[in-house]
Amino acid sequence: MADVLQFADIDDAVIATYQNLVKKGAFLDMQTDLTDHVAVREIWKDRQKKFEGGNDWEFQIQVDHNHSARAVGMYETDGTEMLDTLVEGKVQPRHVNAHYIYDMRDKAFQRGGKAIVDLVFSRYVAMMVSFFEVMEGFLWGSPLVTDNKSPHGISYWVQKGADGEEGFKGVDPSGYESVGRANIPTSAQPRWANYFADYESVSIEDLVRKMRRGVRQTNFRSPVSHSQPELTAMKNGIYVNDDVIGLMEELLRTQNMNLGNDLAAKDGATIFKGTPITYVPFLDSDSEDPVYMLDWKWLTVGVLAGWEENLTAPYMVPSMHLVKRIDLDVTLELLCTNLRRQAVYAKVA
Numbered sequence: 001m002a003d004v005l006q007f008a009d010i011d012d013a014v015i016a017t018y019q020n021l022v023k024k025g026a027f028l029d030m031q032t033d034l035t036d037h038v039a040v041r042e043i044w045k046d047r048q049k050k051f052e053g054g055n056d057w058e059f060q061i062q063v064d065h066n067h068s069a070r071a072v073g074m075y076e077t078d079g080t081e082m083l084d085t086l087v088e089g090k091v092q093p094r095h096v097n098a099h100y101i102y103d104m105r106d107k108a109f110q111r112g113g114k115a116i117v118d119l120v121f122s123r124y125v126a127m128m129v130s131f132f133e134v135m136e137g138f139l140w141g142s143p144l145v146t147d148n149k150s151p152h153g154i155s156y157w158v159q160k161g162a163d164g165e166e167g168f169k170g171v172d173p174s175g176y177e178s179v180g181r182a183n184i185p186t187s188a189q190p191r192w193a194n195y196f197a198d199y200e201s202v203s204i205e206d207l208v209r210k211m212r213r214g215v216r217q218t219n220f221r222s223p224v225s226h227s228q229p230e231l232t233a234m235k236n237g238i239y240v241n242d243d244v245i246g247l248m249e250e251l252l253r254t255q256n257m258n259l260g261n262d263l264a265a266k267d268g269a270t271i272f273k274g275t276p277i278t279y280v281p282f283l284d285s286d287s288e289d290p291v292y293m294l295d296w297k298w299l300t301v302g303v304l305a306g307w308e309e310n311l312t313a314p315y316m317v318p319s320m321h322l323v324k325r326i327d328l329d330v331t332l333e334l335l336c337t338n339l340r341r342q343a344v345y346a347k348v349a
Helices: 007-024 038-044 107-111 114-140 204-217 242-255 281-285
Strands: 048-051 057-062 086-091 094-103 166-170 194-198 236-240 275-279 291-295 299-304 315-317 320-336 343-346
Touching: 038 114, 038 275, 038 281, 038 299, 094 114, 114 281, 114 320, 166 204, 194 204, 204 291, 204 343, 236 242, 242 275, 242 281
Parallel strands: 048 299, 194 343, 236 275
Antiparallel strands: 057 086, 094 320, 166 194, 236 291, 291 343, 299 320, 315 320
């Protein structure tokens, strides 16, 4: 029979166990209805940018040139005018917390060894799944302007337009007209807008044609080389729900007749201009069947250095002197420094 742990040793056993779990970082579970957490995997795991200190994260955008170039004649009087062409983007980081608890009298701590590992593992996993589940919603979501706690996700930064619209029509979300995205109202700076196109069908003549046009329209190149507020290494992503990916696979199959006898030969291999089209289970609830075409060079999740996934040591829960709690604390916010490189297509009624 294993030796019974003394209360003073339990915290050390818990810390040692969850530190090993964090290092391993892999688990399988059935605690959520989502079959895949795409935003967590592709943004939170792979596209973080760390910011040091400070309450606001800032960047500069040059929204216009100075209109000074003109044809001139000899001995003509110079015309001089000062035009401020820079605006400042600014976001405030948000905070997310998750936790788990244990009672120091739990049977596992009396058994020691594997029983402790199993107990801490199950509760740590339950906490992390809760964190990833809420993060998937945050990273795709668009909170109300009155919500001063939730992070601003992709559908906040990359806005849909109105029925029949096509072009840079993705203006500020409803309620944000006066404050804008990153503190820059599109009404004041019309170039601070993402690309949008309304479509009716997943077909070559409709959606695909508009996606091709959108790629051309968002491919801005400055005629002057200079430092820009790039966030991550450039890699594009295209994200859709189940309805859209299913129709795209069928469309792809009709264009490829030499597929043998495999009815699903192209499933999981649908590509547009070299970029894989990714199925996002979270988007299944969006009846407008959005297609997000994102340029990760300018869009990422910012995290406060030291607060990416900060785990506390066990501490006593107030008024429950034998119950200990472990907290996971994260400080983050989604950040876009170039809306004109982002696009969304949707069936807007």
